[in-house]
Amino acid sequence: MEWFAAGNYDAARFVLQRGIAALYLIAFVAVLRQFVPLLGSYGLLPVPDFLERAGSRAGPTLFRWRYSDRMVVATAWAGIAGSFALVVGLPQQGPPWVPLVTFALLYLLYLSVVNVGQVFYGFGWESLLLEAGFLAAFLGSNDVAPPLLVLLAFRWLLFRVEFGAGMIKMRGDRAWRDLTALYYHHETQPMPGPLSWFFHHLPRPFHRAEVAANHAVQLVVPFALFLPQPIASIAAGLMILTQLWLVASGNFAWLNWLTIVLAFSAVGDDQLVALVPALGPVLDDGSQATGDLWWVILVGVMAAVTVVLAVRPALNLMSANQAMNASYNRWHLGGAYGAFGSITRRREEVVVEGTSDPDGRTGWQEYVFRGKPGPVDRWLRQVAPYHLRLDWGMWFLALGSGAQHRWFTVLLRRLLEADPRTLRLLALDPFEGRRPCWVRARVFRYRYSTWHEWRASGHWWVRTVSGDLAAPLTLTATGE
Structure with missing residues (x-):
């Protein structure tokens, strides 16, 4: 044979x-x-x-x-x-x-x-x-x-x-x-x-x-x-x-x-x-x-x-209506694959912040994720083939996928609770395990710095505020 x-x-x-x-x-x-x-x-x-x-x-x-x-x-x-x-x-x-x-x-x-x-x-x-x-x-x-x-x-x-x-x-x-x-x-x-x-x-x-x-x-x-x-x-x-x-x-x-x-x-x-x-x-x-x-x-x-x-x-x-990444059975065998059928022209990032100020007016500090862009001077890491699932979820969230908001509301609550397991998913908790009084989420427009901007500042990104995704929340104001 x-x-x-x-x-x-x-x-x-x-x-x-x-x-x-x-x-x-x-x-x-x-x-x-x-x-x-x-x-x-x-x-x-x-x-x-x-x-x-x-x-x-x-x-x-x-x-x-x-x-x-x-x-x-x-x-x-x-x-x-x-x-x-x-x-x-x-x-x-x-x-x-x-x-x-x-x-x-x-x-x-x-x-x-x-x-x-x-x-x-x-x-x-x-x-x-x-x-x-x-x-x-x-x-x-x-x-x-x-x-x-x-x-x-x-x-x-x-x-x-x-x-x-x-x-x-x-x-x-x-x-x-x-x-x-x-x-x-x-x-x-x-x-x-x-x-x-x-x-x-x-x-x-x-x-x-x-x-x-x-x-x-x-x-x-x-x-x-x-x-x-x-x-x-x-x-x-x-x-x-x-x-x-x-x-x-x-x-x-x-x-x-x-x-x-x-x-x-x-x-x-x-x-x-x-x-x-x-x-x-x-x-x-x-x-x-x-x-x-x-x-x-x-x-x-x-x-x-x-x-x-x-x-x-x-x-x-x-098919002219080709599906991307489609599973045709529950065993995930014989599927269809593909990536980047469309290209995003602008980058928006959701930045999550917290403050210990009881009035929520000052002292806002950023939670830093392990893989996704955050602080503009942070050089990103090579993490693949490891998969940072929360970070990928944040990218889809910034694209405006409504299906993502339910888990994101829970994430904000876990940050207000300073839940240790959730905090271990992050690269930096600015409150070092303590509960913040407030958290919020803002959307920023990100672009790469130019060579001139990078030499002058050492920043890899330039970002400007686009709007709010979640207004300041306290623990009593969130629900699951």
Whole structure:
């Protein structure tokens, strides 16, 4: 059954299994650190309230039968343990069913989290990680060769990510079509990184060339993933280089890193050895075995399911009304992906402040978030692939999404209470754990400073007040 075993892709399997597991590890660390203050029993959007409202519409989740904050913490630790085992390669040393069960456990645990995560888990890369973890379960162990059908399923997933993103850009915003999108993107993206200011100030002709290159990589190159080697490896290499450029220019959680990992599904061992000859002796030891009949049948069933699930996202790619980041089932498999179908031209930020003045007239001090822009002299950090969920929520809040206001009102109350778990989500509590008398939220217009302004002041941003989002509130004036 030479058609079943892809003996020339041991490096691809190595990167896929360990890379996906590493990103699951990061995702479960985020659950451990952020889930309870955001979604716990006393969180901003409590899961028990959500499950009472949503019922079966919430989708498959362990928490349907019972929810507790301790259970979430246990889920996170179980996910961390399973992910770490896969990263160091322990399950891969056994028969194929061992990594299969381990990845299946990670998938089901994280699915349980995503399906109750509400707006804080409403990102396309949550479904992408789930789908990648599901496919990784069928990559086998060191006892068998990587199944070709699984590698093709990974390439189809990568195709949807890249081609879907390219098509949504062309259909969604004129700035992508006239090559001006990057005049604005680095300044207005959700979570700028430490180099985003410098990217923004690159010459405009270079920005236009960036957009043109992006279109080529997302709209043309993905088709080469299904061509013979070395063409498929070259296509994957171009995607990896593009994603590394995006990693350097911003913070998009694990979206770019996961796309890089997926691209290795098209990288053959021979092509990798040609690039890095030192890997030759290591890759020569890969297994060529097909595996037992049960394994072949199981992989075949997975491939058949993938084909059935491919229909709706394929139709979506061809639709003039293409959906971006759409899940067509509650298992988050066979979804549609894409990003930045439209580009924001102006950046507005919600700045939360508090004061200890009983009259609320003076002494206002700013709460500083871990990743989003705040004080104008603060150089932003590289936080990706870690996901700062509250900070991303604040970006959507500044865009005027009404669905966000319910949790934001609760956030203000938690700040007035000086709730320790909520304060740990922030980079700086100006009151050092004490309760403020008042809090408020103002909207500021942000823009990057020019080179001249930066040299003169050391400020990365220039900001002006646009208006109020929440007038000054006291603890007695807030409600949940």
